[in-house]
Amino acid sequence: MLYQGPTKEYVDYICKLYDDVYDDRIENCKPPAAGEESRELGADWRPGQVAEHKSLIVFQDELVAMGIKLSSSKIRKILITGGCWSTERSREIGKLYKRYTSHKYRLTADQASKRIADELDVSLVTVNINLPYRNVVYNLENKSKNAVRCARYKERKKQRLNE
Numbered sequence: 166m167l168y169q170g171p172t173k174e175y176v177d178y179i180c181k182l183y184d185d186v187y188d189d190r191i192e193n194c195k196p197p198a199a200g201e202e203s204r205e206l207g208a209d210w211r212p213g214q215v216a217e218h219k220s221l222i223v224f225q226d227e228l229v230a231m232g233i234k235l236s237s238s239k240i241r242k243i244l245i246t247g248g249c250w251s252t253e254r255s256r257e258i259g260k261l262y263k264r265y266t267s268h269k270y271r272l273t274a275d276q277a278s279k280r281i282a283d284e285l286d287v288s289l290v291t292v293n294i295n296l297p298y299r300n301v302v303y304n305l306e307n308k309s310k311n312a313v314r315c316a317r318y319k320e321r322k323k324q325r326l327n328e
Contacts, residue, residue: 171298179233179235180244180247182224182228183244183249185219186250186251187249188250188251188252221237242293242295242298243298245297252295254291257285258281258295259296259297262277262278262292265281278292
């Protein structure tokens with residue numbers, strides 16, 4: 166069985182630690198002051214302004230201090246899965262993915278990802294990083310033979326380091 170992502174509990178845990186929601190449509194949005202016209206969310210933010218959300222690098226450093234080592238792309242994917250991170254690119258890729266895997270197109274997940282990468286002229290990695298995990302499974306009771314083999318290897322490696 167291929168690793169498809171962390172458990173739902175783990176996604177929720179990381180999102181809780183992030184304790185923020187990033188959506189580039191509402192970045193730096195503040196309610197209008199008294200007497201001002203009401204504004205749409207995000208109307209007061211322009212690209213290049215200082216963001217008010219916690220950056221992935223800062224969050225990654227916080228996680229490392231807690232003993233959790235994840236790459237920034239893995240963190241972004243977890244936050245996208247948990248609904249805590251949204252960008253124009255992730256929304257565009259998500260919309261295309263939903264369209265291509267619908268009953269109209271009936272593409273497999275891999276076919277849809279490849280088509281999106283070609284259409285947007287981005288790498289397959291970029292597409293996959295900006296999609297939520299499809300299946301959140303990890304640490305299953307009935308592990309595959311390969312998962313058991315990997316666990317034995319990690320245990321042997323750990324024992325050798327401790328000797």
